[in-house]
Structures are given as C-alpha cells and as structure tokens.
Amino acid sequence: MAIQLLNGLVYGALLFTVASGLALMFGLRRIVNFAHGSLYMLGAYVGYSVSRPLGFWTGLIAAGACLALIGVLLDGAVFRPLQRRGPLTTLLVTFGLALIAEDLVLSVWGKDTLSLPAPHAFAGDWSLFDTSFPVYRLLIIGFGAIAALGLLLWLKGSRIGLFVRAASYDPVTSAVQGINTDRIGALVVAVSAALAGMSGVVAAPLLSLAPNMGSDILVDSFIVVVVGGLGSVGGAFVTALVLGQINVLGVVFMPELTSLLPFFLMIAVLVWKPAGLAGDRV
Amino acid sequence: MSFGRVLAWIVLAAVGPTMAWLPVSLLAKSLLAQATFSALFALGVGFLLRQNGMVSFGHAAFFGLPGYMLGALLPLRLMPPEVVICAAVLLTGVLAFVIGLVFVRAHGIAFGMLTLAVGQAVYEAATRMRWLSGGNDGLNLKLPPKLFGLSLNTLQQPTGMLTVSWLVMVATLVLVSIIAASRFGILTEAIRDNEERARFLGYRTLWPRAAVFGLSAAVTAIGGTMFSLYNAFISPDTVHWTASGSALIMAILGGSGASWGPVAGAFVYFFLKESLDSYTTHWLSIIGTALIVITVAFPAGLAGLVPWARQLIVLRQREDRVAGA
Numbered sequence: 001m002a003i004q005l006l007n008g009l010v011y012g013a014l015l016f017t018v019a020s021g022l023a024l025m026f027g028l029r030r031i032v033n034f035a036h037g038s039l040y041m042l043g044a045y046v047g048y049s050v051s052r053p054l055g056f057w058t059g060l061i062a063a064g065a066c067l068a069l070i071g072v073l074l075d076g077a078v079f080r081p082l083q084r085r086g087p088l089t090t091l092l093v094t095f096g097l098a099l100i101a102e103d104l105v106l107s108v109w110g111k112d113t114l115s116l117p118a119p120h121a122f123a124g125d126w127s128l129f130d131t132s133f134p135v136y137r138l139l140i141i142g143f144g145a146i147a148a149l150g151l152l153l154w155l156k157g158s159r160i161g162l163f164v165r166a167a168s169y170d171p172v173t174s175a176v177q178g179i180n181t182d183r184i185g186a187l188v189v190a191v192s193a194a195l196a197g198m199s200g201v202v203a204a205p206l207l208s209l210a211p212n213m214g215s216d217i218l219v220d221s222f223i224v225v226v227v228g229g230l231g232s233v234g235g236a237f238v239t240a241l242v243l244g245q246i247n248v249l250g251v252v253f254m255p256e257l258t259s260l261l262p263f264f265l266m267i268a269v270l271v272w273k274p275a276g277l278a279g280d281r282v
Numbered sequence: 283m284s285f286g287r288v289l290a291w292i293v294l295a296a297v298g299p300t301m302a303w304l305p306v307s308l309l310a311k312s313l314l315a316q317a318t319f320s321a322l323f324a325l326g327v328g329f330l331l332r333q334n335g336m337v338s339f340g341h342a343a344f345f346g347l348p349g350y351m352l353g354a355l356l357p358l359r360l361m362p363p364e365v366v367i368c369a370a371v372l373l374t375g376v377l378a379f380v381i382g383l384v385f386v387r388a389h390g391i392a393f394g395m396l397t398l399a400v401g402q403a404v405y406e407a408a409t410r411m412r413w414l415s416g417g418n419d420g421l422n423l424k425l426p427p428k429l430f431g432l433s434l435n436t437l438q439q440p441t442g443m444l445t446v447s448w449l450v451m452v453a454t455l456v457l458v459s460i461i462a463a464s465r466f467g468i469l470t471e472a473i474r475d476n477e478e479r480a481r482f483l484g485y486r487t488l489w490p491r492a493a494v495f496g497l498s499a500a501v502t503a504i505g506g507t508m509f510s511l512y513n514a515f516i517s518p519d520t521v522h523w524t525a526s527g528s529a530l531i532m533a534i535l536g537g538s539g540a541s542w543g544p545v546a547g548a549f550v551y552f553f554l555k556e557s558l559d560s561y562t563t564h565w566l567s568i569i570g571t572a573l574i575v576i577t578v579a580f581p582a583g584l585a586g587l588v589p590w591a592r593q594l595i596v597l598r599q600r601e602d603r604v605a606g607a
Contacts, residue, residue, distance in 0.1 A: 032391050082578070087391040088337060092534060092577040095527065099570030107564070215523065219402045222395035230392060259406025266399060267384055274387035 003131050004248050010137045010206070012244025013144020017199040018217055019224035019236045020151060021192025027168035027231030028181075028188045029079050031087050034094040036196055037218030038101035043067050043197020044204045044213065045109050048116050051201075056119035063201045064194040071193030075186045098214065105211045116204035136205055143202050147195060151233055164188055168231055220247075223262050227269045229276030238277060291456055298448020302441045311440035313556060315512065318447040320532060321548035322454060322505025327526075328533035328544030329458055330498035333467060334386070334491055335474040337394040339526050340401025344499040346408070346521035347374045349510030353421040354414060363426045367507060374503035379496030386491040401523045408518040420517030423510060437511050447508045451545065454504055459541040461497065470494050502529075531573050537583020546584045 022036050033039075043063040051059025078097070082090050117123070118136040125132035155161040167174040167181045175181045200213075207213065224243055228235025243262055250258035269277065301314060327341050348370035355366050385396050408415045415421055427434050436442035461467050473480045473487045481487050510516050519525070528551070536547020551569075558565060576583060582590075 032395060085578075088335070089577055089581075091337065091391065091394060092530075093574050095530075096570040096573035096577070099527075099566045099573070103564055103566035103570070106566070219399055219523075223399045226388060226392045226395050226399075255410065257407075259403050259410065263400060263403040266396065267381075270384050270388055270396075276388075276392075 003133055004252055005245065006133060006137065006141070008245035008248035009144075009241070010140045010244070011247055012241040013141050013147075014199050014203050014217070015220055015224055015244060016144050016237055016240035017147045017195050017202075019221040019228070019240055020147070020233050021195045022221055022225045023228065023231055023233050023236045024164075024188050024192050025079075026225065027233075028164065028171070028185055029075075029083060029090075031079055031083075031090040032094075033074075033079075033192075034091055034218070035074075035097040035101060036094075036192075036221065037214030037216070038098045039067055039070065039193045039196040039214075040200040040203075040217055041105060041209075041211070041214035042070070042101060042200070044116075044200030044209050045105055045114075046197065047201030048109075048114055048204060048209055051116060056116075056201075059116075060198055060201045064198045067197030068190040068194040070197075071190035072186050074193065075189035079189060080182060080185065102211050102214070109209070109211075111211055114209040116201075116209065118205040140202055140206065143199070147199075148237055155233065160184070160187070220262070223266055225276075227266055227276055229278035232276065232278035235276055235278030291452065294455075295449060295452040298452070299445045302444040302448070308440050311444050313552065315440055315444040315447055316509075317549050317552040318444070318451045319505045319509040319512070320529065320552055321545040322447075322451055322508065323502050323525075323529045324532035324536065324544035324548040324551075325451075325454060325458060325541075326498040326500070326502030326505070327529045328536065328538045328547075329462070329501060329541070330494060331533055332538040332541070333462065333470040333474065333494040333498075336386075336390065336495075337530060338397040338498070339394055339523055339530065340397035340399070340404075341499070341502050341529055342521045342523060342525035343401045343404035344374050344378060344502045345506035345509070345525065345529075346404070346516060346518075347377070348503045348507045349423065349516035349520065350408065350415055350421065352425075352507075352510055353416075353423050353516060356426075357424055364430055367429070367511075371500055371503045371507055374506075375496045375500030378499030379492050382492035382495030383488065386488065386495065397526075398523055401521065401526050405518055405521045405523065408521055415518070418518060420515055420519075423514045423516065425511065425514055429511070438514065443508075443512050447512070450504065450508060454501055455542060455545060458501060462541055466490065466493075531569060534573060534576055535583055537581075537585030539582050540585035540588070543583055543585030550584065 018036065018040055021039075022033060025031060025033050025036075043066075046066050047059040047063035049059075050062040051057075054062075074097075078093055079090060082093060118134075118139075122136045122139050124135050126135045126138065127133075153161075155165060163174070163179045163184050164187075166177070167179055167184050171181050203213075203217075220243060224236050224239045227243075228237075228239035243265070246261050246265060247258065250261045254261070298314075298318070302311060323341065323345050326344070327338055330336055330338055330341075348367075351370040351373065352366065355361075355370070356363060360366075361369070381400065385393055388396060409418055411417075425434055429437060432442070432446070437446065469480070469485060470490050470493075472483075473485070473490060477487050506520075509520070529548075532547040532551045533544040534547070535551055536543035536545065538544065555565060555569075558568065562568070580586060
C-alpha cells in the first residue's frame with residue numbers, strides 16, 4: 001500500500017512539473033499551449049542524445065537549457081505576436097507546432113521506443129516494509145518537490161515573482177506600473193519549457209521514449225490545470241498529487257475503469273466549481 | 283430558402299450518385315465514400331466551432347461510439363436494427379448534451395482541453411474493456427443482411443455506399459444550414475460573441491451551448507455510423523484523439539464561416555493526404571504548417587474564398603463601368 005502511495009507520488013510529481021508550466025503560461029499570457037507535451041517529449045529526446053555520451057546529469061541540464069531557449073523563441077515568435085488574436089488562435093497554432101514536433105522526433109530519432117538508463121547512483125532498489133522500491137523513483141519525487149519549492153519561493157519570495165503574479169493578475173496595469181511584461185512573459189515561458197523538458201528527461205528512465213509520450217502527458221496535464229484552476233500553480237500542485245494517486249490506485253483496484261476515474265473527478269469538480277479549485281489566481 | 287439555394291443543394295446532392303455511376307475506378311469511389319464519412323465528422327466539429335466558437339479535440343469519441351453501440355446492441359436483438367442505428371446516433375447526441383451541460387460552464391478555452399480528456403478516456407476505455415469492445419483487436423459488427431430496405435452488400439460496396447453516404451451527407455449539411463439560420467442558430471451565435479450580453483437580454487445561455495455540443499456530436503455520429511456500416515468493424519484507432527485532431531484541421535482548412543466549409547475541407551484534406559503519401563513521409567509537418575498558416579493568415583479558410591471571389595467580381599465590374607464611362 002505504501003508502495004502504491006509512493007508510486008502515485010512519482011506520477012503526481014511528473015504531472016506537477018509539466019502542468020505548472022501550462023498554468024504559468026495561462027496565468028501570464030492567457031493562452032493554452034497545446035505543444036506543451038511536445039516540449040516534454042523534445043526534452044526527453046535531447047536528454048537521451050546528450051546523456052548517452054556525457055552522462056545523465058549533463059543530459060538533464062542540456063535539455064533544460066535547450067528547452068529554455070526554445071521557450072524564449074516560442075514566446076517571441078508565437079505567443080507575443082498572437083496575443084491580441086484570442087486564445088483559440090494560439091491553441092490551433094500550437095497544435096500545428098505539436099504535429100511538426102512529432103514529425104521532427106519521428107525523423108530524427110525514429111518511431112521505435114528508446115530507453116534511457118537511470119544514473120548509476122540511483123540505479124538500485126530501496127527496501128521498505130519488506131518490498132523493494134527503485135531508488136530512482138525517489139529522485140523523481142525529489143525533482144517534483146524541488147520544482148514545487150523553487151516555484152513557490154520564486155513566485156512568492158522574489159521581486160520577479162511578484163512581477164509575474166502582478167502581470168498575471170492584470171497585465172495592462174502592471175505594464176503601466178513599469179513592469180516589462182514582455183520580458184516577464186519570455187522568462188515565464190522559458191522556465192515553463194525548461195521544466196517540461198527536464199521532466200521529460202527525468203521521466204525517461206521510468207517510462208520510455210516514444211513519439212506519443214507528449215500527448216499522453218498532455219492529456220493528464222490538461223485535466224490537472226482545468227481542475228486546479230487554469231492559471232493556478234497551487235491548484236495544479238494539489239490536483240497533480242490527487243490525480244497521481246487516483247491513477248495508481250485505479251490501476252490496482254479497478255483496472256478497467258482507471259482511465260475513466262480522472263474524467264469523473266473532472267466532472268465532479270466542474271459541477272462544483274466551474275472555474276477550477278483555485279480559480280484563475282497564480 | 284431561396285430558389286437558387288435549393289437548386290444548388292439538388293445539384294450538390296446529384297454529384298455523389300453521378301460519381302458512383304460513372305466508370306471511375308473502385309478505389310477512387312471507395313476513397314470518395316470514406317471522404318464523406320470524414321466530411322460528416324468535420325461537419326460536426328465545424329458546427330461546434332461556428333455556433334459556439336469552441337474547438338473540440340475529442341469528437342472522435344462521438345464518431346466511434348455509435349459503432350461500439352451497434353456492436354454491443356445488435357447481437358441482443360431487442361429492437362429492429364434500423365431503430366438501433368438511429369438510437370445510437372440519438373444517444374450519442376444526448377450523451378454529449380449532458381456532458382456539455384457541465385463542460386460549457388468551464389472557461390471558454392478550457393473546453394477544448396476537457397474534450398481532449400474525454401476523448402482519451404473513451405479511447406482508454408475502448409482498449410481496456412475487452413469484453414465489450416474487443417480491446418485493441420477491435421470489434422467485428424454483426425450486421426443484418428438487409429438495412430433500411432438496402433442489402434448489406436450494397437452498403438459495403440464502394441458504389442452503393444458512395445451514393446448512400448453522399449446523400450446522407452448532403453441531407454445533414456442542409457439540416458445543419460437550416461439550424462444555423464434558425465432562431466436557435468442566431469441565438470447561439472449571439473452567445474458565442476458575447477455571452478454576458480445575451481444573458482442581459484434575458485436569454486438562458488447554458489442549454490443552447492450544450493445543445494450545440496449535442497447536435498455537433500450527433501452530426502459526427504452520423505458519419506461514424508456510416509463508417510461502421512461500411513467497414514463492419516470498429517477499433518480504438520477510430521476514437522484516438524489524432525482522429526479528432528484531423529477532423530478539426532479539416533474544419534479549419536474549410537473554414538467555419540459557411541456550413542459547407544468543413545465538408546469542403548474534409549475532401550481537400552483527404553485527397554491531399556492520399557496524393558502526398560506516395561511522395562513524402564512528412565505529412566505531419568505539412569499539415570501542421572498548413573494549419574498554422576491558415577489559422578494566422580486565412581482564418582476564413584476555403585469558405586472565405588467565396589465572398590472574396592464575389593468581391594473581386596464586383597470590383598472588376600465596377601472598374602469596367604468606370605472604364606466604359
């Protein structure tokens with residue numbers, strides 16, 4: 001049982017790191033990035049290619065840096081120019097980008113499933129209540145915890161975090177007050193993309209690399225942000241943890257209905273609170 | 283409805299049977315028949331986009347559900363198969379209406395995200411519930427030898443199916459156009475443009491939006507029904523979200539400004555894909571780029587070409603008149 005709870009926490013941590021980026025982007029730019037799953041996937045593949053010669057940790061950092069750069073480009077070339085066109089346009093354009101990214105991955109890395117080994121230091125098993133638990137999964141939980149803590153300190157503690165919150169509350173007034181919302185936007189998209197890419201690398205030893213890995217996590221991340229409240233990182237945190245548990249417990253107790261459980265959770269929350277658990281706040 | 287429009291519908295309706303009658307290759311007829319299924323699929327997606335201003339990434343669920351319903355209900359022999367077929371379409375629409383009542387309450391852009399989640403939930407269910415859906419192997423439908431007075435053989439031959447599905451497609455298109463031009467259609471457009479103001483005028487805004495979702499699902503379900511009758515087979519691939527994505531692209535390509543836009547988009551998409559598949563494996567990049575270019579530069583899609591051409595002709599005439607004077 002404890003093992004199952006931990007497994008749920010592992011998936012919850014991954015979901016949070018991907019979904020928090022979606023929530024941040026919505027909070028700031030009022031857009032939904034359909035290509036967010038692709039960023040996660042690209043991160044995983046970049047990490048795979050770099051870590052084969054240079055080791056896991058270099059791969060992780062390279063993926064984060066590479067995706068942050070892609071994030072800046074994405075913001076400058078897509079999100080900012082399309083800001084006035086309404087969220088639907090950005091959704092469709094990022095959908096197109098997701099298709100292109102899938103084709104890119106298929107052409108460069110092929111359609112076969114690839115696997116990335118866990119780093120040596122975390123390769124073993126950890127025994128707990130007479131059962132063993134791969135140590136690597138603890139690393140994923142740690143990664144999620146660091147991301148959550150980092151985001152919390154950044155958003156609530158730093159000056160830039162204050163700007164991010166202000167800009168997501170009211171971009172126009174914040175801009176009038178002298179906040180460079182374009183630069184804040186680029187920063188937020190870069191951070192979100194880097195988080196997505198790094199979670200792709202971290203997830204790779206657990207799940208495997210395949211050209212459809214992006215859309216799998218995208219579906220669950222969408223549920224997380226809608227249920228949590230579109231622009232809310234805190235809401236995403238709570239929902240990701242709950243959804244992680246639901247997924248794992250569902251597989252154990254009701255294997256046939258697992259896929260429908262998040263759907264029922266979603267319906268229940270939307271009937272109760274249409275704007276999501278936390279509303280639109282960051 | 284003006285006389286010219288009625289004539290246009292009749293001519294359009296005659297195209298399919300004519301194609302079926304002409305000595306074109308069976309492969310071409312089969313492709314055309316399949317394009318009509320996709321056209322109905324996209325018509326549903328486009329109707330939602332036009333009347334509600336909402337995108338759906340989960341309509342494949344409504345495309346596949348009737349097939350699975352037929353698979354589950356036909357062997358029970360509770361009702362005549364024709365009734366089961368109509369009930370499957372109707373039930374899909376009602377189901378979507380009920381889901382819609384919850385979903386349209388969410389933030390506008392959240393709707394697309396929710397439909398993706400529902401679509402994938404149905405896909406997962408279809409792969410996991412092996413006793414009902416046959417899992418990944420799919421489900422062979424046991425159809426009766428005669429349906430609606432037509433033999434099953436006719437329905438599963440490209441020639442017969444093309445005639446039938448084309449007529450069904452045009453009939454559905456006419457119905458959708460009538461609904462779009464009705465009081466209800468105009469009300470939903472008003473809600474799409476400004477829900478707050480529509481509510482201020484004293485209209486309830488929740489159920490019309492859910493009704494549009496239900497109707498759009500029913501239209502898509504008609505296409506799905508034709509698809510499953512033709513193939514007598516349904517598998518989880520049919521309900522995968524990529525199918526919803528393709529239908530959405532068809533609707534955008536055709537443009538949602540006119541009801542016939544998504545239908546035209548579906549045919550263009552289908553034949554583009556068929557003809558490009560033999561040259562390149564980069565279909566995803568091509569269609570992705572096309573989607574971006576159309577969304578950004580030509581949001582009106584193919585349907586936008588008509589008013590554009592009309593304007594061009596008017597301008598040309600005016601120039602001629604000026605030159606003549």
